[in-house]
Amino acid sequence: xxxxxxxxxxxxxxxxxxAYLLECIESGWISSVGPFVRRFEREVAAISGSAHxxxxxxxxxxxxxxxxxxxxxxxxxxxxxxxxxxAPANAVRYVGANPVFVDAEPRxxxxxxxxxxxxxxxxxxxxxxxxxxxxxxxxxxxxxxxxVLGHPVDIDAILDIARRHGLAxxxxxxxxxxxxxxxxxxxxxxQLGCFSFNGNKTVTAGGGxxxxxxxxxxxxxxxxxxTQAKCDDAIELIHDEVxxxxxLSNLHAAVGCAQLEQLDQLxxxxxxxxxxxxxxxxxxxxxxxxxxxxxAQPSHWLSAVRIDPAGFGSDARDVxxxxxxxxxxxRPLWQPLHRSPAHRGSxxxxxxxxxxxxxxxxxxxxxxxxxxxxxxxVVSGIRSLALAPTRRLAAAQ
Ligand SMILES: *Cc1c(COP(=O)(O)O)cnc(C)c1O
Numbered sequence: 001x002x003x004x005x006x007x008x009x010x011x012x013x014x015x016x017x018x019a020y021l022l023e024c025i026e027s028g029w030i031s032s033v034g035p036f037v038r039r040f041e042r043e044v045a046a047i048s049g050s051a052h053x054x055x056x057x058x059x060x061x062x063x064x065x066x067x068x069x070x071x072x073x074x075x076x077x078x079x080x081x082x083x084x085x086x087a088p089a090n091a092v093r094y095v096g097a098n099p100v101f102v103d104a105e106p107r108x109x110x111x112x113x114x115x116x117x118x119x120x121x122x123x124x125x126x127x128x129x130x131x132x133x134x135x136x137x138x139x140x141x142x143x144x145x146x147x148v149l150g151h152p153v154d155i156d157a158i159l160d161i162a163r164r165h166g167l168a169x170x171x172x173x174x175x176x177x178x179x180x181x182x183x184x185x186x187x188x189x190x191q192l193g194c195f196s197f198n199g200n201k202t203v204t205a206g207g208g209x210x211x212x213x214x215x216x217x218x219x220x221x222x223x224x225x226x227t228q229a230k231c232d233d234a235i236e237l238i239h240d241e242v243x244x245x246x247x248l249s250n251l252h253a254a255v256g257c258a259q260l261e262q263l264d265q266l267x268x269x270x271x272x273x274x275x276x277x278x279x280x281x282x283x284x285x286x287x288x289x290x291x292x293x294x295x296a297q298p299s300h301w302l303s304a305v306r307i308d309p310a311g312f313g314s315d316a317r318d319v320x321x322x323x324x325x326x327x328x329x330x331r332p333l334w335q336p337l338h339r340s341p342a343h344r345g346s347x348x349x350x351x352x353x354x355x356x357x358x359x360x361x362x363x364x365x366x367x368x369x370x371x372x373x374x375x376x377x378v379v380s381g382i383r384s385l386a387l388a389p390t391r392r393l394a395a396a397q
Contacts, residue, residue, distance in 0.1 A: 034253065085174070098346060113161060150300055174196035332358065
């Protein structure tokens with residue numbers, strides 16, 4: 001009998017999800033307003049340490065609203081980590097602006113703030129309207145800083161650069177709910193923060209997102225745009241501009257509320273999985289892990305191991321394929337965005353580090369409900385692929 005597949009990242013629905021969904025059906029509140037939506041917004045605001053939260057239909061929608069609320073548009077340049085899921089770059093394009101991709105630094109795999117600063121200082125002209133890139137004429141207006149894989153980006157360094165050059169900052173904390181930067185929750189340090197509650201994230205609502213901010217005007221503007229820009233009138237349907245249908249349903253919020261009740265357990269489970277992988281694979285040649293900064297409390301959303309083929313004997317793609325053959329749903333990192341056909345022609349600041357990580361990193365199963373036997377399957381799978389026989393032969397010749 002074939003053992004069940006070990007999935008990459010699936011939701012764990014061990015709490016009151018079912019009870020809250022039934023409450024929605026029994027009360028009739030199943031659509032875009034309702035008590036769970038309000039509760040979800042309150043709780044997401046509290047967890048992120050923000051004054052306001054606006055629940056949205058996805059994390060991508062939250063990013064889109066954030067950039068619209070900041071007034072970004074054509075002719076504007078927005079820095080985005082090149083080592084990221086594609087959503088933040090797409091959101092930049094939705095508003096007609098241009099992503100400028102920034103390489104990762106090799107220690108924590110996060111946006112390289114020094115590279116960004118060097119670009120602003122070396123290749124941009126300081127004008128009254130802010131920095132303008134000499135070669136392209138783009139007005140550099142904002143930074144979308146992704147907390148990649150749940151390890152916080154050094155947001156203090158980014159905010160410092162942003163202040164010096166008059167840029168807005170949006171935190172993409174989709175992978176990092178519950179993570180902390182110098183003791184402070186991610187999502188609340190910049191003007192705006194965005195979360196995702198997609199099925200593969202630490203906390204899921206089945207699908208959904210949220211935008212958080214301390215700025216009441218930005219929150220109001222985002223909520224307005226998310227509701228088809230409908231004017232505040234109990235009876236008349238008047239829309240003062242072209243908005244979006246980006247609200248979260250009460251059904252989704254119900255699942256999200258049940259999940260948030262389990263946030264501490266989910267985070268603990270994720271941390272234990274990450275620690276187990278590190279301990280159980282310790283000492284295997286050619287294996288390394290992203291660093292954990294002393295000031296960081298990561299969310300450990302997805303564990304990812306780096307494989308140096310010279311030490312390990314086979315490369316990351318061999319390991320990935322070998323694990324998949326053994327029924328383990330391992331995956332590569334995202335194709336770096338400066339390589340993405342979707343964003344062809346965009347400016348990139350470096351990209352070599354991201355390219356290298358893309359070639360050498362394998363993402364490992366990290367569902368909160370992952371059992372010890374599953375972890376053991378992943379670990380022994382990786383061990384079995386070290387110095388794979390074909391390579392051993394080649395090395396001996
Ligand atoms: C998942 C994710 C998003 C978007 O989330 P959706 O809810 O799927 O739209 C945005 N940014 C990052 C970094 C993500 O990982």
